Amino acid sequence: MDLDVTADRLGVPVEDVDRVHRLADDRPSAPLPLKADAPALLDRLAVRPDDAAEIMAGWPDPGSPLWTPELRWLLDRSTALVAADLGGHGWLPPGPALRRDRGPAWRHLYVYAYLALVAVARGYHREHGIADDVSWVTLADLGRNLAIDRRMRREGWPVMQSWLTLHARGGLFELGRLQHQRGGTAIDLHIPEAGPLTPAAVDASLDEARAFFPRHFPDEHYTAFACGSWLLDPQLREYLPDDSNIIRFQQRFELDPYEEPEGIDADVEVLRFAFRTLSTPLDQLPRGTVLQRAVVDHLAAGRHWRWRRGRLPI
Ligand SMILES: CC(C)(COP(=O)(O)OP(=O)(O)OC[C@H]1O[C@@H](n2cnc3c(N)ncnc32)[C@H](O)[C@@H]1OP(=O)(O)O)[C@@H](O)C(=O)NCCC(=O)NCCS
Numbered sequence: 001m002d003l004d005v006t007a008d009r010l011g012v013p014v015e016d017v018d019r020v021h022r023l024a025d026d027r028p029s030a031p032l033p034l035k036a037d038a039p040a041l042l043d044r045l046a047v048r049p050d051d052a053a054e055i056m057a058g059w060p061d062p063g064s065p066l067w068t069p070e071l072r073w074l075l076d077r078s079t080a081l082v083a084a085d086l087g088g089h090g091w092l093p094p095g096p097a098l099r100r101d102r103g104p105a106w107r108h109l110y111v112y113a114y115l116a117l118v119a120v121a122r123g124y125h126r127e128h129g130i131a132d133d134v135s136w137v138t139l140a141d142l143g144r145n146l147a148i149d150r151r152m153r154r155e156g157w158p159v160m161q162s163w164l165t166l167h168a169r170g171g172l173f174e175l176g177r178l179q180h181q182r183g184g185t186a187i188d189l190h191i192p193e194a195g196p197l198t199p200a201a202v203d204a205s206l207d208e209a210r211a212f213f214p215r216h217f218p219d220e221h222y223t224a225f226a227c228g229s230w231l232l233d234p235q236l237r238e239y240l241p242d243d244s245n246i247i248r249f250q251q252r253f254e255l256d257p258y259e260e261p262e263g264i265d266a267d268v269e270v271l272r273f274a275f276r277t278l279s280t281p282l283d284q285l286p287r288g289t290v291l292q293r294a295v296v297d298h299l300a301a302g303r304h305w306r307w308r309r310g311r312l313p314i
Contacts, residue, residue: 001073009070016096020074024081030116035059041115044136046143051150055111058104066105074098079113082165083120089171089182097158107154110161114142117168124170128216138167138174144192148276155278175208177201186226186311187213193273197245202252210314224311227253228261230270232308239294246291253310266307270295 003021007014033041038059042052060067060075067075078095085092100107118139125135145160166172172181172190177197181188187209191197206225213222231246232253240247271278274295275285282300287293298305 006070006073009068010074010096011099012096020077020081020095024077024084027080027084029076029080030083030120032060032112032116033119035061038115041118042143044140045115045118046140048143048147048150051143051146054104055108055115058108058112060105060112064105066103068105071105071109075109075112075116078110079116082113082117082168085165086120086124086169087171088169089166091162092165092169093162094165095161097161100154100157110164111142111146114164114168121168121170128170130173130216134173134175134212138172138179141167141174141179141192144194148193151276152272152278156272156276173212175212176205178205178209180205180209180212182213182217182220185222186224187222187314189225189227191229191231191249197249199245199248202249222314224313226309226311228307228309230266230273230305230307232310233266233306234308235298235303235305236291236294239298240290244290250310252312254312255308255310258306258308261307261309264307266305267299269307270305 001021003017004014007017010017035056038056039052042055047055058066060072074095082092082094094110094113098106098109121139122135142164145156145164149156149160166181171183172179174180174192177191177194179190179192181190209225213220232250232255234250234255236246236250242248268278271280271285274291277285282296285292285296287296295305
């Protein structure tokens with residue numbers, strides 16, 4: 001296979017194709033589920049009907065004209081790349097971001113890879129004695145992210161395709177209100193868009209994690225919960241009431257000294273999470289909530305948001 005030709009036909013840098021080639025090496029891939037089983041699986045993964053219809057329409061049937069040899073190669077090797085890191089919990093891009101306006105095969109290639117990996121992840125979950133409900137709720141972040149990406153007019157996907165490899169490798173679990181990522185000595189907390197972040201829901205999720213990790217990963221020893229987020233920026237206290245859920249969440253953490261995070265622009269992340277857009281001009285953003293007004297006024301004043309990390313003892 002000629003990497004240059006493949007990269008050219010996929011419209012991506014050759015280094016990205018080379019990376020997939022190297023990391024997947026001759027590792028085994030995983031088969032897609034049967035097409036006949038896919039609608040029920042997509043439903044289980046909380047994929048909404050409009051997204052499910054697109055995914056079914058682009059299904060990689062043998063001989064489908066939507067699937068060029070390069071796309072088939074990338075699907076196979078990307079699946080192998082992620083499967084090769086089963087149990088890993090670092091950030092892992094499954095491959096290069098593809099153009100999303102070239103039809104469902106291009107748009108959803110990493111969704112098909114995820115569907116192939118569901119059986120792999122389920123096997124890993126079973127080996128660790130993880131209950132079916134936790135397993136499925138965790139994997140169903142796919143549907144939530146596809147719906148958000150649709151709201152974002154497809155602007156959000158490049159991050160999501162990497163994010164979802166955590167779920168597919170058994171690196172992250174959704175326990176009640178929060179998602180908990182394994183790794184090092186701290187469990188990293190993530191906050192899905194799933195209604196208000198009430199203190200009671202956070203307490204319950206932390207309690208669940210305190211029991212979950214020693215039970216299912218007894219060789220890992222966690223001493224803290226950690227979180228890196230726009231939600232921990234103390235500047236939010238200038239705008240949000242003390243009893244708001246975000247400020248009460250902040251109060252749980254001791255902040256690490258500020259360091260410019262690599263590859264994260266906090267202003268962009270705040271737009272992502274408070275407006276679900278990355279490209280709308282400031283003066284056209286809605287001002288419907290206290291947070292939205294705060295975000296716009298802060299940026300319009302020439303100030304910036306910060307991505308902060310904090311910890312709290314287990
Ligand atoms: C984290 C989250 C659940 C907090 O929501 P919450 O529990 O309602 O938070 P608060 O009680 O502190 O809200 C205070 C104010 O900000 C508003 N607000 C909070 N999060 C908002 C958001 N993402 N978009 C728009 N407005 C928001 C609330 O509506 C409220 O304003 P109001 O009184 O005018 O209605 C919410 O921001 C969210 O769903 N975010 C998306 C996921 C995310 O950001 N994850 C972290 C990634 S690093």
